[in-house]
Amino acid sequence: MTAFQKQVFAALLEIPEGKVVSYGELSSYLGVQSAQAIGQALKNNPDSPQVPCHRVIRKDGNLGGFMGSLENNNKRDLLKAEGVIFDNTGQLSTTEAWYSFPK
């Protein structure tokens, strides 16, 4: 568990229910300029049920590759239950779900 990962997860927990953030925004918030670093931290997610890693999506509104790695299409429904609507192609259907970090 690196300090960087802790920051990633801490930031994730600040995301209110029904909101999502992009890798880029998250990385900027943490002070780095690499969204891939975020992905690395997330895929090593030690607390998968606790950390809402499914609230981190690509900047273009696509869920990204983690969806297939996890379950099937249940993630979309899970997010939908939280208020984040995706269409059947895995694209974010509403721009109102985007969350901006206060920093």
Place this chain on the structure above:
DNA sequence: TACATGACTATCC
């Protein structure tokens, strides 16, 4: 220590 990889993004044909 050095090189390769990735759940990404921005730019350039």
Place this chain on the structure above:
DNA sequence: GGGATAGCCATGT
């Protein structure tokens, strides 16, 4: 507008 390219940072081998 869509595909290819090159930076980007942290990790793992």
